[in-house]
Amino acid sequence: MSSHNKDLQKLTAAGLLISLGIIYGDIGTSPLYVFKAIIGEGHAINEGVVLGGVSCIFWTLTLQTTIKYVMITLQADNKGEGGIFSLFSLVRRRAKWLIIPAIVGGCALLADGIITPPITISSAIEGLHSKYPGVPTMYVVLAIIVGLFFIQQFGTSLVGKAFGPIMFLWFSMMGVLGIGFIVQMPSILKALNPYYAYDLLASHGTHAAFGILGAVFLCTTGAEALYSDLGHCGRSNIRISWIFVKTCLILNYLGQAVWLMQHExxxxxxxxxxxxxxxxxxxxxxxxxxxxxxAAVIASQALISGSYTLIAEAVRLNLWPKVKINYPSEQKGQLYVPSINWIMCAGCIGVVCLFQESAKMEAAYGLSITVAMLMTTILVSKFLKRRKVPSYLINLFLVVYLLVEGTFLSGNLGKFVDGGWFTLSIGALLFGVMWSWHTARRIRNRYVKFVEIEDYYEVLKELSDDETVPKYASQLVYLTSANFNSEIESKIIYSILQKQPKRADVYWLVHVDVMDEPYTRDYEVDFLVPNKLIRIDFKLGFRVEQQINLLFRKVVEDLVKKGEVDITSRYKSLNQRKIVGDFRFVVIEKVLSRSHNLSLYERIIMAVHTQLKKVSISEERGFGLDLSFVTVEKVPLMLADPETVVINRVI
Incomplete structure (x- = not known):
């Protein structure tokens, strides 16, 4: 972690201000639409609904946001980083099935990133109806959304510096406006009593109560961002700033309740x-x-940036096809993923055109994020087990939050027909991509054959010294997936010895391990055959850009400086002048040959993977290799054993 990031982890005024600008956009703009959703269109304002609504909001923010996320989940920091994939990296070794809640939660968060900008920006712009009733707000919303996604490619670090002060102004404004109405009816404070929440839900039928809970849940939809942005702000800054944010939110909700009571x-x-x-x-x-x-634009920006980070982590955890990732500014952690940017832009435009106004978008909002929260609950319980928290406390945590979030999920399921189908469909599509990519890799790895590399030491040394074979490169580098130094893919040996014998002065094997920590950048060197066969193992965090070309060159420079390796050209004319020999990378692309050995399910997975491969960037680009020094060799993965094939010779 950089010193800049370490500074942000400390409790400072700057850290508090930054946390206001980054984290609370979504949850901070919820007062724009929560009470609208609770009262419902065409319903008379009722005292029980208003008081019960405030009570439900207060206790939802307390149980769901304060206790679950601020107090418990923020403990699950992965070297200072948060988010569902960081959490998964902490616990994935405990059980293989944990990949499912991680993928489901990640997809739900991405789906939420498509619905949040339209609803927050629409809710803000529709305020113009109070002053200019006929203004076509939908076109204004579309213009803002297109502009927002367009500027992502240039980076937002300059604008980002203003986020904190603007959000401080936003929350302060909400608090002051709320107080202005609370003083007109101080008795509204009784609504914080949980009795009114119970009375509201008990006095309505099951269907109506679930509908109200679906609306109430909108007040905590941004809670997941508190954990996702842990690395940007630090636990202490989030916890202290949340006190201010929650106070301002509750004051504003109470103020709105007073106005509604005045129109009972x-x-x-x-x-x-x-x-x-x-x-x-x-x-x-x-x-x-x-x-x-x-404030709505800032909330949208936070969701968009979070989606980029989520996809970048998914790529490095092999849960998403390799896509182009840009770094538009020097600000740490700021990413730009062009493909995701324009997919999200199209999704947001689709939401605005489909639903047209925020009241109709409320039906599509909340369902996917409830699913994400449930998945986080499952992963956090495993983290608590890892921390050796007593089992009865873990079980209590699970019972309480599976019950609370399960109830909210039931409430939100009622929105399925009215719009919830949209975000669930997006989430399901994303899940299909992640699951197919992850499963296809496991299927392919099942058929990768490894051999003992020690058996080939002698022949590699002899090939390197055999001047009757044309030299392929001075330094020949292969990317290997073998986890152990004693092994190597049989396809690499085949490439060197048989598929056009490749003589080189030195053979290099490069292996990349994605670590559970976010920003690890370590390497190990193993001289398998001194000055002939060298293996480098890179250990990179799941948030580190895999620029293998640059990292490899840096390692070679260090080895040369220490006199551990000689990369001077062996050609006499060049050697006399100490000219460095040429480097060539060979990337072996394993092509799955057709076979009946795969089940129908596996064939479908591989068919999807084949299509995804067409739109993803190549392996060499994904590893950041200089394409002018790369050779790509396609080799088949033999799924059928030739010995099992029966064929008769006709004499």
Whole structure:
């Protein structure tokens, strides 16, 4: 972890401000639409619903956000990093099946990234209806979304520096506006009593109660971001800043409740009379809409950046096809993934065009993030077990949060027909991609044959010295998937000895291990045959860019400086002048030959993998190799043993 990142882990004023700008965009903009969703369109404002709604919001933020995420889940830091894939990396060695909740949770978060920008920006812009009833807000929302995704390629570090102060202004504004109405009806504070939440849910039928819970859940949808951005802000900064954020949120919800109580019995068009904007003084409304819009854009930016990080981690954990990843600024951790950017942009445009207004988007919102939270609960329970927390406490954690989140999931399932199908469909599609890529790799590895490398020491040494064979390269480098120094793929030996014998002064084997830690960047060197066969093992964190070309050259430079290896050209004319010999990388692409050995399920998986391979970048680009020094060799994976084939010779 960099010193800059270590500084952010400490409790500082700058760290608190940065955490406000990065983490709380989603959860911080929820007051724009939560009460609208709880009251529901076309329903008369009822005291029991208002008081019960505030009570449900308060206890949801307390149980779900404060206790589960801020107090418990933030303990699961992976060398200072958070997020569902960081959590998975901490516990994946405990059970193979944990890959399923990790993939499901990751896909749900990505699906949430497609619905969050449209609903937050729409909710903010629709405040214009209060002042200009006929304004076509949908086109304004589309313009903002397209502009937001367009600027991603240039980096957002400059704009990002302003996020913290703007979000501080946003939360302070919400708190002050809430207090302005609370003083008009101090008795509203009784709504914090959990009795009103119980009374609201008990007094309605099961169907209606689940519908209310689905709406209430929207107040905590950004809780997952608190954990995902742990590495950017640090546990202490998140915990302290959350006290301020939660206070401002509750004050604003209470203020909205007072305004609703003042209109008890009335049936209002909540799209045009959003309680959030109604508690603003008329003269301040246009400023409030402007600040809300900027806050909504910041919330969207946080989700978009989080999606890039999620995909980058998935690529390095072999859960997603290799895609191009850019680093548009020098700011640590800032990524830009072009393919995901434009897929998300198209998804957001589709959401706006399909649902058109925030009230209809609420039906699609919440379902996928509930699934993500359930998956996090499962993984956190395994983390607590790893930390040797007493079993009865782990079981209590599981029972409480599986019950709470299971109830919210049931409430959100009622939204399936009205829009929840959209995010679930997106999530299912993403799951299909991740699962197919992960499973296909396991199928392919099943048929990779390894041989003892020691058996080939002598022949490799003799080939290197055999001047009757044309020299292929001075330094020949192979990427190997063999985990042990004693092994090598039979296909590499075949490539060197049989598929055009490749004579070289030195043969290098390079292996990359993706570590469970995020930013590890270590290597080991093993001189299998001194000055003839050398193996380098890179141990890279799951958030480290795999620039093997640069890393390999750096290692070779260090070995040369220490006199451990001589890379001077062996050609006499060049050797006299101490000119460095040429390097060539060979990437062996294993092609799956057709066979009846695969089951129908495995054939489907491999067919999907083949199509995904066409749109992913090549192995050599994925490893950051200089293409002018790379040879790609395609070799078949023989799935059928030739000895089992019966054929008759006709004389």
């Amino acid at each position: 019995g009335q049936v209002l068009d909540l799209n045009k009379m959003n309680p959030f904007y109604q508690i603003m003084p008329p003269w301040f409304l246009i400023f409030g809409i402007g600040i809300a819009t900027v």
